[in-house]
Amino acid sequence: MNRVAEAANKNIKGILRKITNNYKGWHEQLPYSLLGYHTTARTSVGATPYLLVYGTEAVIPAEVERPSLRIIQEAELDNVEWVRAQYEQLALIDEKRMVASCHGQLLRQRMARAFNKLVRTRLFQICQLVLKRIFPHQDEYKGKFAPNRKGPYVVRKVLSGGAVVLVKMDGQEWLKSINSDAIKLYHA
Known part of the structure; x- marks a missing residue:
């Protein structure tokens, strides 16, 4: 788990490096970099961390100003329908996590195949x-x-x-x- 936290910290530092000048005011930009980190899909799992935790994609600030189709559809639901839709989303979390896990396994297999293509087998005989x-x-x-x-x-x-x-x-x-x-x- 420690390596996962180190990798996440490295990525967040990279985002902060891109949006700040010489790390000045990094603490003011931290919420934006965290939002970017949590709402960006990872290649290894094919999903965002937010989706894997909460079962739905995060509403980003731009969607509040100019609502997307997803936001408009949720806004037009009455409370009972909205609660039912959220319950269905929660029921799908395990399925989404399973798909992400399978995606990660397929990525590892592709990487292993690519690595094994480059490996030269060396055969040695006794007395060489x-x-x-x-x-x-x-x-x-x-x-x-x-x-x-x-x-x-x-x-x-x-x-x-x-x-x-x-x-x-x-x-x-x-x-x-x-x-x-x-x-x-x-x-x-």
């Missing part, structure tokens, strides 16, 4: 010589002018899912398996 990448968070990392790879190592075992077990040239085996993305063939 490879170089291992040195990551910045590892102890062997010496700075930006140091070599990026270390080795050569010998592939001892190929595991499922693209992982391999490496052995140093002197026969000492690595304790952890390594993802095949972090190694490449060594050409002597």
